[in-house]
Amino acid sequence: MVDLVTQHQKIQAELEDAILSVVRSAAYIKGPDVKLFETELATAIGANHVIGCANGTDALQVALMALDLPADAEIIVPSFNYVATAEVISLLKLTPVFVDVHLDTYQIDVAKIEAAITPKTKVIMPVHLFGQCADMEPILALAAKHNLYVIEDTAQAISAEYTFSDGTVKKAGTMGHVGTTSFFPSKNLGCMGDGGAIFCNDDALADRLKTIANHGQRQLYLFERVGVNSRLDTIQAAVLRVKLRYLDGYNAARQKAADTYRELLAPYSDIIVPATVSNSTHVYHQYVLRLAKGNRNQVKKLMDGYGIPTMIYYPFPLNLQEAFAYLGQGEGLFPISEQLCHEVIALPMHTELSHEQQARIVEHLVKAVQATL
Numbered sequence: 001m002v003d004l005v006t007q008h009q010k011i012q013a014e015l016e017d018a019i020l021s022v023v024r025s026a027a028y029i030k031g032p033d034v035k036l037f038e039t040e041l042a043t044a045i046g047a048n049h050v051i052g053c054a055n056g057t058d059a060l061q062v063a064l065m066a067l068d069l070p071a072d073a074e075i076i077v078p079s080f081n082y083v084a085t086a087e088v089i090s091l092l093k094l095t096p097v098f099v100d101v102h103l104d105t106y107q108i109d110v111a112k113i114e115a116a117i118t119p120k121t122k123v124i125m126p127v128h129l130f131g132q133c134a135d136m137e138p139i140l141a142l143a144a145k146h147n148l149y150v151i152e153d154t155a156q157a158i159s160a161e162y163t164f165s166d167g168t169v170k171k172a173g174t175m176g177h178v179g180t181t182s183f184f185p186s187k188n189l190g191c192m193g194d195g196g197a198i199f200c201n202d203d204a205l206a207d208r209l210k211t212i213a214n215h216g217q218r219q220l221y222l223f224e225r226v227g228v229n230s231r232l233d234t235i236q237a238a239v240l241r242v243k244l245r246y247l248d249g250y251n252a253a254r255q256k257a258a259d260t261y262r263e264l265l266a267p268y269s270d271i272i273v274p275a276t277v278s279n280s281t282h283v284y285h286q287y288v289l290r291l292a293k294g295n296r297n298q299v300k301k302l303m304d305g306y307g308i309p310t311m312i313y314y315p316f317p318l319n320l321q322e323a324f325a326y327l328g329q330g331e332g333l334f335p336i337s338e339q340l341c342h343e344v345i346a347l348p349m350h351t352e353l354s355h356e357q358q359a360r361i362v363e364h365l366v367k368a369v370q371a372t373l
C-alpha cells in the first residue's frame, strides 16, 4: 500500500544527518528541533500555533481536554471514520454522536448535522477523510449558529486546501478552533515512529493545549490542571523538518497517481473513483474506490491472490463496532456509512507509484471485479 523504503532512499542522507545531529546533541526531549518544526509547520499551514505531541490520537484527546466541556457534552463525529475521534470522546466520558456521510465524497453530511444537535452538543469534529476537506463553510456556520466548537481531524489531509465562497483559501486544520494531525509513518507527512500535532489560532487556547500536553504544568512542578504526557520526540521533529520540505512534492505525486488511476479506470463505470469537489483540493492520503457491482470481499481476496495489496477503509461504521455498542446505535441508522463499508476498497497510494505499477493494479482490479459479477 505504501513504499516508504524508496521514499526514504531518495532523501536518506538528509534524514540520517538530521537524526545523527540529535543523537550527538543528546537533546532527546524537547530539543531545539521540536520548536523549529512547530514554527515551520505553522508557517506552512498558516496556523498561529502548532504544538507537537506524541501521536494524532493524543492530539484529539488534548484538544477535547482543552475545551473544558461539561460532563454530559455530546460531540458530533462522522460514522464512517477511523476510530480515534470517537475513541477519545468515550475515553473522556463524553458522548460521541454519529452523523452519516456523503456517498460520493465520504465526508460528514452537513445536511444531517443539524438534526443531531441537542442542547448538550458542544463540539463538531469533522474528519477530513482520505485527504479531502469536509465541507467546512457550512459546518463553521452551523457551529457559529449553535455556539459550538469545531475540532478538525486533519490526520489524513495535511496541507489540503479549502476555498470559501468569498475566495479565501485555508489549509485543513486551520479553519475551526483546533486542528489535529498525525505523523504516523504512512501519513502524507510521516515521521519514523509516532508523532502528532495540534494547530490553533487562539493564543489562550494554545496556552491551554500546550499546558495539558505537558502534564498540566505551565511552570516546572506547578501542576495547574490534570494533563497528559504527550511529547513529539526531538528525533521525530528533526525527521519531520526534513520531510516538511518535501510535503508539497509528495502531495503532488499523490495527486498525479490519482489522475493516473482516474484515467485508467475511466472505461469502467462500475468502479467509482473518489469524487473531486470544487471547494477542496485532495491530497489522496488514501485512494478509496467504490464498487457499484461485484462482491467487494471477493474482489479483495482475488487481489490478495494476485499479490496486489488492497485495504478496506473501513469495514464497519463506528456505531456498529463493539466498542461503541454501549451507545445503542444499531444497524440502519447510518445507511450511507453501511453501504460504503460494503463497497469501498483502497488501492495502493503513495509517492513512489509508477505508471506500470498502476496499470498492473488496475488491470487486476478490473479482472477481479469482472470475476465476481
Ligand SMILES: Cc1ncc(COP(=O)(O)O)c(C=O)c1O
Pocket: 055, 056, 057, 058, 082, 084, 085, 127, 153, 155, 156, 181, 182, 183, 184, 194, 195, 196
Ligand atoms: C483520521 C485519523 N485520525 C486520527 C488518527 C490517529 O493518529 P495516530 O495513529 O497518530 O494516533 C488517524 C491515524 O491513522 C487517522 O487516520
